[in-house]
Amino acid sequence: MLIADDQELVRTGFQMILDAQPDMEVVSAVSDGAAAVAEARRLRPDVCLLDIRMPKLDGLEVTRLLAGPGVTDPLRVVIVTTFDLDEYVYGALRSGATGFLLKDSGPTLLLEAIRAAAHGDALVSPSVTVRLLQHLAQPAAPKPLDEPLTDRELDVVRLIARGRTNQEVAAELFVSLSTVKTHLGSIFTKLGARNRVEIAAWAWESGVVN
C-alpha cells in the first residue's frame, strides 16, 4: 500500500486506519505526485491510495503514469478526494483508476475499496455511483419527442454533432446547402433547440452519436 496526499493529517489518518488491519501494510506515504510516481515504481505496492489535489503532479496524472492505457504491468489505484466533481470521476476512470472514494466515506468503505482493488475489482463511492448508473441506465429517452426525427434528419444531426458546418454536411450527404438548411429547420422545431449546439448536445445525451 502506498499513500499519497498533500495533507499531513489525512496521510497519518489513513495510515492509522490501515495499520490496524492485519492484512494491510503501508510501505510509503508521500505528499506530492512526483514522489508518488517514484515510490510506486520503486516499491510496486499492491494498491496506491491517491489524492487528486497534490503538488507537482495531480492524482489523475499519477494514475495515468501508473495505470493508464499503454502502461505495462499497471498498478491498482484508488482515488480518494474531497470533491465530488464529475470531471474528477470521469478523469479518474479514464486514467485507469480501479476505485474512487470520497473522503466523507467511512473507514469501512475505504478498507473495502482497498481490498477490492487488490483483487482487481473496483469500488466507487455510492453517491458517485448513483450518478454513473443514471448515465448507464438511460442512454435512451433524454427527451420524449412529440414527433420523431426522420432518417435523413438523423443523418444531419449526426454530422452536426461532430462539428460539421452546413456546407460540409451538404457535401457529405451529396445534397445542396438549401436541403441541409431545410432539414435543420425541421430538426430545430422537433427538438425545440435554439441553436446547433443544442442539437449536438441532444445527440450526445441521447446516444445518437458516440
Place this chain on the structure above:
Amino acid sequence: MLIADDQELVRTGFQMILDAQPDMEVVSAVSDGAAAVAEARRLRPDVCLLDIRMPKLDGLEVTRLLAGPGVTDPLRVVIVTTFDLDEYVYGALRSGATGFLLKDSGPTLLLEAIRAAAHGDALVSPSVTVRLLQHLAQPAAPKPLDEPLTDRELDVVRLIARGRTNQEVAAELFVSLSTVKTHLGSIFTKLGARNRVEIAAWAWESGVVN
C-alpha cells in the same frame, strides 16, 4: 427494510444480519415477487432487498414496478443475486435499482449498500463495478492537449457545450461578451477546433460535461 428471496436460508440469514444492526428493521420477508410488490406497497419500507430469481415475478420485474421509470414516489431497491451476469446488471440498473450486490459479498458490503440506498446513493459490488467502469472508460482518449485549458476556459466550454450563446455565457459568468470571445479564441487554438460545435463535441467526448 423488506426482504424478498425464495430461499428460506438466505432470508433468515439476511434477517439475522440486519436485525443485529440498531439502525435497521426488517418489516417483512417474503418468498416470491408478487408478495414483494404487495408488501412493499402496503408497508413502504425505506429499502427493498430483492433476489432476482423468484417465483411469479422476478426481482427485475418487481424493481420496475416499485422503482422503474414513471413510478411516482419510487422505493429504493437493492438487488442481491448469486449470478454475476451482465444482463442482470444492466437489467437491474435500467429497472431503477439503486444497488447491485453479489451474494458472495461480505456482510459489511451488504450493510453499506443498504445504508447507501437509504440515502438515495448506490453501491455496486466491486467485481461488477470494474466491468461497468470499463464500459464507461471505453470511449477514452479524446485528445491529448498540448496546452491544457485554464479553469476559466473550462467554464466557458461547459456552457458552450450546453448550447449557450456567447451572450448567455457572458451573463452566466458575469463577464462581458468580449471576454467570452477572448476565452473562446484561446479554446479554439488549444483544441484545434473550427467551430463551437467541435468544442462541444470535445467536451462531451472527454467527459468535461455529461
Place this chain on the structure above:
DNA sequence: TACGGCATCGGCCGAACGGCTGATCTTAAG
C-alpha cells in the same frame, strides 16, 4: 385519384459567430 409525408431546391435578411489586433490589471514565478 387525391392527399399527406418526405426529400429536394432557391432566395432573402438579421443576428450570431469567429478571426484579428490591441489594451489594462493581477498574480505567480524567476
Place this chain on the structure above:
DNA sequence: CTTAAGATCAGCCGTTCGGCCGATGCCGTA
C-alpha cells in the same frame, strides 16, 4: 524587479447561421 500567464475588456469585419417565404417531385395510402 522583471517577466509571463491568466482574466478582463474593446472594436472591426467577413462568414455562417437560423428563420421565413415558397417551390418541385416522389411515394405510399386512403
